Amino acid sequence: MRERWGASGISGRIDGGGASDGATVIGGMEHRLRADSTKCIDPIDGVMQDGSRTLVMNPISGSGDHAEDVRIRAREMGFDVRETEGEDDAVRLAREAAEEGVSELAVCGGDGTINEALRGLEDADYLEEVTLSVIPAGTANLLAGNIGVHDVAHGLELAGSGPVRSVDVGMAEGEPFIVSCIAGLPAEASTAATSDLKERFGTLAFLVTALQEAASFEPLSLEIETRNGSGTEAWAGEAIAVLVGNARKFVEEGGQADMEDGLFDVAVVERMPAGNLVTEAITHRILGEGTEHVQHFPASEVEVACDGPIRFSRDGELFEREEIELYALPRTLDLRVGEDYDPDPNGVREE
Numbered sequence: 397m398r399e400r401w402g403a404s405g406i407s408g409r410i411d412g413g414g415a416s417d418g419a420t421v422i423g424g425m426e427h428r429l430r431a432d433s434t435k436c437i438d439p440i441d442g443v444m445q446d447g448s449r450t451l452v453m454n455p456i457s458g459s460g461d462h463a464e465d466v467r468i469r470a471r472e473m474g475f476d477v478r479e480t481e482g483e484d485d486a487v488r489l490a491r492e493a494a495e496e497g498v499s500e501l502a503v504c505g506g507d508g509t510i511n512e513a514l515r516g517l518e519d520a521d522y523l524e525e526v527t528l529s530v531i532p533a534g535t536a537n538l539l540a541g542n543i544g545v546h547d548v549a550h551g552l553e554l555a556g557s558g559p560v561r562s563v564d565v566g567m568a569e570g571e572p573f574i575v576s577c578i579a580g581l582p583a584e585a586s587t588a589a590t591s592d593l594k595e596r597f598g599t600l601a602f603l604v605t606a607l608q609e610a611a612s613f614e615p616l617s618l619e620i621e622t623r624n625g626s627g628t629e630a631w632a633g634e635a636i637a638v639l640v641g642n643a644r645k646f647v648e649e650g651g652q653a654d655m656e657d658g659l660f661d662v663a664v665v666e667r668m669p670a671g672n673l674v675t676e677a678i679t680h681r682i683l684g685e686g687t688e689h690v691q692h693f694p695a696s697e698v699e700v701a702c703d704g705p706i707r708f709s710r711d712g713e714l715f716e717r718e719e720i721e722l723y724a725l726p727r728t729l730d731l732r733v734g735e736d737y738d739p740d741p742n743g744v745r746e747e
Contacts, residue, residue: 450493451475452486452513454505462533462548466504469552490516501526502555506534511711514572527730529555538575542643542652544734558732563655565725566642573710576644580616580637615667617703622695629693634667640722652741658726662693698722
């Protein structure tokens, strides 16, 4: 659990003194600064490297027009480029890189490819040992958008040298996620969104599909329990969605959640007439502050139970469960971020 910024970034927040040598106190917790890896010169092309660098790339993610440029640029930067050829390949490639002691792992693809890489790192018990860079080449690129990485070129610019923050990682049934884990209508919509819709509407494909699915969607009968430092809260009833955000905030104006507070942003969208759902979704009011059909819980742990199997989407990866437990791993992953990333989006931590 470390915190550092590049030379042009902002220094870590320091709350008080008393830290041991080589450490800083952040949010009341001691965070040790990791020294830079030993630099070495690649014997073949003379590229300066910072420890071991690997890039895992999905060459057909999104429009697929990024692959050749990324290959060339990444190799110039000293990355060993490894490409996926099918489902779960990024899991294997990231796990292998971890087993080889990689210090810098860049992932080029969409949120699903990034989630696969996280699963590989978790398999190797390596989430806390690596610095991750994101090169967004998917359809929605939700993680990139929430950490201030604008496009492929920007991701490459940050890879291996951009500012680093130690961010929370969510766990759902033993598997990691970094953006969100959702159930109900949005998860069903992500399944139904066809490649044709994604090509035609891009990031709007899931909204278009959700509106199409709304009229026929059967609400979920759920029992939900959330826990944080203030205690336990429970909710039971019929809902059309459960939204557990880590990098992504679902209430008020949405946008980036606090990725460094050890808490999920949990929203439960209660059952409502389909016409109301469509109207409120179109006007972006469904998750607005004060919306009567939405319950909001900040939580470090969440339990969800249903009277039958329901589909969950964990960073876009789908699975079914009748019950699920989720918990946050505070400031576990070192992640390179852009200048637009806000380490305290809610303005609650003191300088």
